[in-house]
Amino acid sequence: MRRRKRSQDEVGFNITPMIDLTFLLLIFFMVTSKLSKEQKKLNIALPTAISAMQPEDLSNRDIINLDDKGVYFVGDRRLSDNEMKDYLSERFRSNPPLKVYLRADKNTPGKRIREFMKLASEAGAINVIFGTYSK
Numbered sequence: 001m002r003r004r005k006r007s008q009d010e011v012g013f014n015i016t017p018m019i020d021l022t023f024l025l026l027i028f029f030m031v032t033s034k035l036s037k038e039q040k041k042l043n044i045a046l047p048t049a050i051s052a053m054q055p056e057d058l059s060n061r062d063i064i065n066l067d068d069k070g071v072y073f074v075g076d077r078r079l080s081d082n083e084m085k086d087y088l089s090e091r092f093r094s095n096p097p098l099k100v101y102l103r104a105d106k107n108t109p110g111k112r113i114r115e116f117m118k119l120a121s122e123a124g125a126i127n128v129i130f131g132t133y134s135k
Helices: 016-039 081-094 110-123
Strands: 062-066 072-074 077-079 098-104 125-130
Touching: 062 081, 062 110, 072 081, 077 081, 081 098, 081 110, 098 110, 110 125
Parallel strands: 062 098, 098 125
Antiparallel strands: 062 072, 072 077
């Protein structure tokens, strides 16, 4: 008696959804990288520090730029002292805890940095780091 051969269906794996997901992730990271660079776009000469260390956690930080004249910038938007206070307070209310990355020019008056620290503490900032170059 002869046995019939069963036709074997080929077992396949559809990778189209995985390719779609890979491209979506690639686009997401390209866009977020671009947005992060836009916040640092202002031409600031950061000071040099011998003992500069990079913090372990840089996520979820507001990037504030302070030029050599003591003017605040968030991205490319110029802010007055009152606008900066309102901005920091709003950021604290919408997304606590408030963490700030301050990029101050090396020629910025120390008084303006102290004023910013006061604004940040009044707004509820728990962590402020300063941008520097490492020697």
